[in-house]
Amino acid sequence: MRVFRGLPNAESRAPCALTIGNFDGVHRGHQALLARVRAAADARGLPVCVMTFEPHPREFFNPAGAPPRIAMLRDKLEALRMNGVDRVVVEHFNHTFASQTPDAFVERIIVNGLHARWVMIGDDFRYGAKRAGDFASLQAAGAQHGFEVEQMATVADPSGARISSSGVRASLIAGDLDAARSALGRDYAISGHVVHGLKLGRDLGFPTLNLPIAHKRPALSGIFIVRVHGIGPEPLPGVASLGLRPTVDDSGRVLLEVHLLDWHGNAYGKLVRVEFLKKLRDEEKFVDLETLTAAIARDVAHAREYFAALGVATGGTDAAPGSRTTGFSTSATDRIR
Ligand SMILES: Cc1cc2nc3c(=O)[nH]c(=O)nc-3n(C[C@H](O)[C@H](O)[C@H](O)COP(=O)(O)O)c2cc1C
């Protein structure tokens, strides 16, 4: 998959099947849409191209009031890649982009910029300044410029509700990982590079992998049972804190910290993916480090019970995590889903 910041240059502008949107979370509605684009592209011998925006248009129009992100760009790109996308154009959403007329949008972006031969849009798609362009006007433009337009039928959950990024976001804010999982079709996950932390965790008996994350305000926060990919060949069980760590830090910086059960080693610099399996509690500001340590010990005990119930061995007691190298067998990993 190739990623372009802004419209591709002339050599990279081969004809394509195109869809456009924010794709925050790449949920099951997006996945169905991308599968349809893939099929249409294959039938025509075209690559699949997605145009998406950075920042999110709502962040541009209302920086303070925009909802928190489900996924930052790295995770969005990975999800698009997993869904068969060949090219992603990450368009900088700014005033110039937002104020194009619908006709200018079609000519500059769809026709000359991306050479789209086939375009899929959702049922709520609007384009151009003041959201003036819609399905009917895009179809008319397609007839004029020589591209086909198809509209995606709504993908709903079993209760009939439309699967949406807003719905996933609401589930994450509520800490309802089961609801997020069913709309996403996979566990909610965040990836990042492991960096050096305060090194306080090892003194507390719970060393952590620290991942600075680009989310200024993540939709999800609290303490979680997690599974971590990217350290070894198998995913590793752990507990994680996603938030501000009010007991030890007043920087206001959001951090994802993971204590792996029964693992120690050097993971600095590695790119890891943390899958959130179950929320244990909200983050708290404790009066001292002893109370914090006792709370983390309880979190770890809960995580061990959780993994034991799934048949994933995680070793023994936790005052001082040792060097046991236990983890998920492939079958146990499957059972976690
Ligand atoms: C399972 C778990 C739960 C945590 N809970 C909290 C919490 O409720 N409040 C808090 O301020 N920090 C919490 N933390 C973060 C710790 O303060 C942090 O891991 C510790 O200070 C070590 O930081 P360091 O990795 O920068 O050395 C938690 C960490 C873990 C792994």
Ligand SMILES: Nc1ncnc2c1ncn2[C@@H]1O[C@H](COP(=O)(O)OP(=O)(O)OP(=O)(O)O)[C@@H](O)[C@H]1O
């Ligand atoms: N449940 C769904 N069924 C079918 N198409 C969908 C569904 N959800 C989103 N789409 C389509 O996927 C494309 C990208 O959607 P986009 O991320 O811009 O909006 P969204 O998922 O509806 O998010 P939000 O909830 O923030 O409005 C659009 O064409 C949109 O109409």
